[in-house]
Amino acid sequence: MPLRNQNRAPLPSPNVKKEALSSIPFDKRRKETQGTGRRQVLSTVNRQDANSDVGSTEECGKVEFTKDEVLALLNERAKAGKFDTKGKIEQMTDIIKKLKVCVRWYQQVDETHVQDKENLSSSLQSAEKRYSDKELDAKTKEEELRATITEMKENIESLQEKLSKEKLSKLDAIENHRREKDCRVVAEKLQVSLREELDKVKEEKMAAKQKVTSLEDMYKRLQEYNTSLQQYNTKLQTDLEVAREAHTRAEKEKSSILENLTTLRGHSKSLQDQLASSRVSQDEAVKQKDSLLMEVNNLQSELQQVRDDRDRHVVQSQKLAGEILMYKESVGKSSHELDILIAKSGSLEETCSLQKERIKMLEQELAFAKEKLKMVDLSMSHTMTEFEEQKQCMHELQDRLADTERQLFEGELLRKKLHNTILELKGNIRVFCRVRPLLPDDGGRQEASVIAYPTSTESLGRGIDVVQSGNKHPFTFDKVFDHGASQEEVFFEISQLVQSALDGYKVCIFAYGQTGSGKTYTMMGRPETPEQKGLIPRSLEQIFKTSQSLSTQGWKYKMQVSMLEIYNESIRDLLSTSRTIAIESVRADSSTSGRQYTITHDVNGNTHVSDLTIVDVCSIGQISSLLQQAAQSRSVGKTHMNEQSSRSHFVFTLRISGVNESTEQQVQGVLNLIDLAGSERLSRSGATGDRLKETQAINKSLSALSDVIFALAKKEDHVPFRNSKLTYLLQPCLGGDSKTLMFVNISPDPSSTGESLCSLRFAARVNACEIGIPRRQTSAKLLDSRLSYG
Numbered sequence: 051m052p053l054r055n056q057n058r059a060p061l062p063s064p065n066v067k068k069e070a071l072s073s074i075p076f077d078k079r080r081k082e083t084q085g086t087g088r089r090q091v092l093s094t095v096n097r098q099d100a101n102s103d104v105g106s107t108e109e110c111g112k113v114e115f116t117k118d119e120v121l122a123l124l125n126e127r128a129k130a131g132k133f134d135t136k137g138k139i140e141q142m143t144d145i146i147k148k149l150k151v152c153v154r155w156y157q158q159v160d161e162t163h164v165q166d167k168e169n170l171s172s173s174l175q176s177a178e179k180r181y182s183d184k185e186l187d188a189k190t191k192e193e194e195l196r197a198t199i200t201e202m203k204e205n206i207e208s209l210q211e212k213l214s215k216e217k218l219s220k221l222d223a224i225e226n227h228r229r230e231k232d233c234r235v236v237a238e239k240l241q242v243s244l245r246e247e248l249d250k251v252k253e254e255k256m257a258a259k260q261k262v263t264s265l266e267d268m269y270k271r272l273q274e275y276n277t278s279l280q281q282y283n284t285k286l287q288t289d290l291e292v293a294r295e296a297h298t299r300a301e302k303e304k305s306s307i308l309e310n311l312t313t314l315r316g317h318s319k320s321l322q323d324q325l326a327s328s329r330v331s332q333d334e335a336v337k338q339k340d341s342l343l344m345e346v347n348n349l350q351s352e353l354q355q356v357r358d359d360r361d362r363h364v365v366q367s368q369k370l371a372g373e374i375l376m377y378k379e380s381v382g383k384s385s386h387e388l389d390i391l392i393a394k395s396g397s398l399e400e401t402c403s404l405q406k407e408r409i410k411m412l413e414q415e416l417a418f419a420k421e422k423l424k425m426v427d428l429s430m431s432h433t434m435t436e437f438e439e440q441k442q443c444m445h446e447l448q449d450r451l452a453d454t455e456r457q458l459f460e461g462e463l464l465r466k467k468l469h470n471t472i473l474e475l476k477g478n479i480r481v482f483c484r485v486r487p488l489l490p491d492d493g494g495r496q497e498a499s500v501i502a503y504p505t506s507t508e509s510l511g512r513g514i515d516v517v518q519s520g521n522k523h524p525f526t527f528d529k530v531f532d533h534g535a536s537q538e539e540v541f542f543e544i545s546q547l548v549q550s551a552l553d554g555y556k557v558c559i560f561a562y563g564q565t566g567s568g569k570t571y572t573m574m575g576r577p578e579t580p581e582q583k584g585l586i587p588r589s590l591e592q593i594f595k596t597s598q599s600l601s602t603q604g605w606k607y608k609m610q611v612s613m614l615e616i617y618n619e620s621i622r623d624l625l626s627t628s629r630t631i632a633i634e635s636v637r638a639d640s641s642t643s644g645r646q647y648t649i650t651h652d653v654n655g656n657t658h659v660s661d662l663t664i665v666d667v668c669s670i671g672q673i674s675s676l677l678q679q680a681a682q683s684r685s686v687g688k689t690h691m692n693e694q695s696s697r698s699h700f701v702f703t704l705r706i707s708g709v710n711e712s713t714e715q716q717v718q719g720v721l722n723l724i725d726l727a728g729s730e731r732l733s734r735s736g737a738t739g740d741r742l743k744e745t746q747a748i749n750k751s752l753s754a755l756s757d758v759i760f761a762l763a764k765k766e767d768h769v770p771f772r773n774s775k776l777t778y779l780l781q782p783c784l785g786g787d788s789k790t791l792m793f794v795n796i797s798p799d800p801s802s803t804g805e806s807l808c809s810l811r812f813a814a815r816v817n818a819c820e821i822g823i824p825r826r827q828t829s830a831k832l833l834d835s836r837l838s839y840g
């Protein structure tokens with residue numbers, strides 16, 4: 051049977067578990083068992099062939115066969131020789147054994163197969179059931195899938211639409227991308243350049259940071275410097291106060307010394323008078339003594355003579371007495387002779403007594419003369435002592451005088467030093483304000499309502515309040531002179547400044563203000579009336595006086611004067627002898643004189659004006675006549691505001707050159723006194739035509755002046771000196787090393803309040819300026835005998 055089944059499909063191994071078989075699909079199982087099952091069975095038989103006893107039944111149950119093995123077993127024949135029956139039998143037995151095993155195996159396999167078949171049919175059933183279930187499921191799923199597919203198709207369509215859209219958008223995107231790429235390239239380039247820029251900016255930032263740090267350092271340092279400056283300023287202020295006090299003290303000391311000096315001089319004079327009278331009386335006494343001495347000598351010789359006579363007479367009388375005795379002894383002599391002898395002796399005695407009396411008298415006279423001599427001697431020694439005392443006193447007085455003079459000299463030096471220190475501390479540009487009195491032509495007596503002077507301690511004499519439309523505008527200056535201030539009072543305040551010109555400083559005093567505010571009155575005044583003389587004549591008087599008094603200290607001064615006016619930006623020489631041209635014609639043509647009047651400055655900061663007349667002066671009278679000449683030459687125009695209004699800037703210059711013969715010191719000072727043209731606004735002046743041109747030129751030069759002052763105050767690199775003739779001319783005086791004083795003249799007329807405020811505002815700005823430190827111009831030798839302009 052097994053042989054019939056040899057072509058049957060190989061059977062699964064009995065070891066194969068049912069569950070496993072049931073879970074494997076039928077077709078698959080067949081395929082698998084075809085290959086592997088057979089190989090397994092055959093290999094097992096072969097192994098048994100080699101190692102075990104094939105005949106045992108138990109073992110046969112374990113053997114498995116493949117189809118080929120079974121076929122091979124069936125085709126197996128005994129291989130023993132023809133005559134080897136035994137071998138053949140054995141071989142046949144063996145084959146039979148094997149066949150038996152195989153049959154048994156087949157039986158077992160069959161059983162298993164039946165069993166498997168059952169199992170398989172049941173599992174087939176269940177599988178079929180499952181299959182039908184699954185089929186159902188699959189159908190449902192198919193339905194579902196179909197629906198899904200339809201849906202998907204729809205989806206696909208929509209997706210295709212979308213896709214086409216997407217494609218389009220992709221194209222767009224590609225285009226965009228390309229563009230973006232381009233943009234990116236550009237952006238990258240930009241980025242590179244930006245990066246470079248960023249690097250640069252970073253570098254700049256670093257540099258800026260460093261700069262900021264250094265600036266901060268600098269700022270710190272500047273702050274420190276500022277603090278130190280403030281401290282220094284405070285110290286200077288204190289010093290200024292101390293210097294002021296010392297100055298006041300020095301002034302007081304000077305006046306007391308001067309008083310002392312005057313009394314000492316008086317005392318010395320009376321002592322000298324006394325000394326002279328003592329000398330006369332001493333001479334008289336000496337003469338008297340001489341005559342007395344002569345008298346005494348005469349008396350003594352007379353006395354001697356009388357004494358000699360007396361001695362002679364005594365000898366004679368003794369001789370006579372002896373003779374008498376001899377005569378008495380010799381009685382033989384006659385009584386007549388005796389009488390004669392007695393008479394002789396009597397007369398001799400008489401003569402003798404007379405002579406005795408005379409001697410007595412002479413002795414008395416001599417004693418008296420001696421007494422007188424003694425007295426004369428006494429008075430002479432007294433006179434001599436007195437003389438010596440007076441001599442001593444005179445020496446003392448002379449010493450004191452020299453001492454006082456030295457003190458005076460030192461005081462003068464100290465005064466100069468203190469004055470300069472005060473000026474330096476105050477700044478070299480100062481501003482004084484002067485308000486003129488109301489004039490009959492002014493609007494009325496309303497000064498009090500327009501101008502007021504604060505009385506607080508800090509503003510007293512320095513403050514001025516201007517009231518406009520009920521608003522008070524306060525100003526403070528170095529000094530404010532009210533309408534009552536006299537010319538002398540004003541001059542007193544600037545006298546020290548004028549003095550500086552003699553000390554070798556450049557001094558510049560100018561008057562600024564609207565037309566008719568009192569500039570000319572302040573600067574020139576009325577020279578014919580002593581009390582109304584202005585600053586120019588007073589300054590010149592002081593300079594001449596002081597230069598003369600300084601001659602005792604060895605100073606010799608040389609003075610030169612020039613006067614010019616600047617009219618419509620042209621210079622005119624006011625001292626030119628050829629200047630006979632009428633004012634109007636001069637005004638019409640600025641170059642009538644044919645002179646250039648070019649302004650130049652030399653390296654020493656001195657100014658020269660070519661062709662300008664410079665006159666050597668040595669007396670105040672000479673200067674007065676020059677001032678008169680200049681006043682006549684001056685251009686005077688007329689505006690609605692002032693009948694005598696000056697339409698030009700007047701510049702008076704005094705150049706001083708001093709030499710001290712004892713110290714060989716030299717000084718060169720300049721005094722510039724300037725009466726500026728009126729500063730009124732065009733609208734107010736009502737000027738037209740030539741007057742308008744004048745006013746424009748005046749305003750231009752005044753604004754150039756303010757520009758220069760403010761540029762100097764701000765310490766700007768460029769100072770516009772050349773913007774006007776006036777500023778260029780005054781460059782060395784404004785440029786820092788001179789002492790400058792500005793008078794701002796104010797009219798109290800209520801209708802001038804606007805102009806007054808303009809002037810005061812300008813002056814206040816000038817007052818806030820500090821344009822440098824005055825420098826004294828001293829030298830060992832003069833380079834040029836002709837003095838420079840400024």
Ligand SMILES: Nc1ncnc2c1ncn2[C@@H]1O[C@H](COP(=O)(O)OP(=O)(O)OP(=O)(O)O)[C@@H](O)[C@H]1O
Pocket residue numbers: 485486487489533563564565566567568569570571572692694695696697726727728729795
């Ligand atoms: N302090 C004063 N005391 C008395 N009179 C004065 C005083 N100041 C000015 N005056 C008078 O006021 C008038 C105008 O003054 P002044 O001519 O000096 O003005 P000004 O500013 O120089 O005018 P201008 O700009 O036209 O030259 C003059 O008559 C002058 O005498």
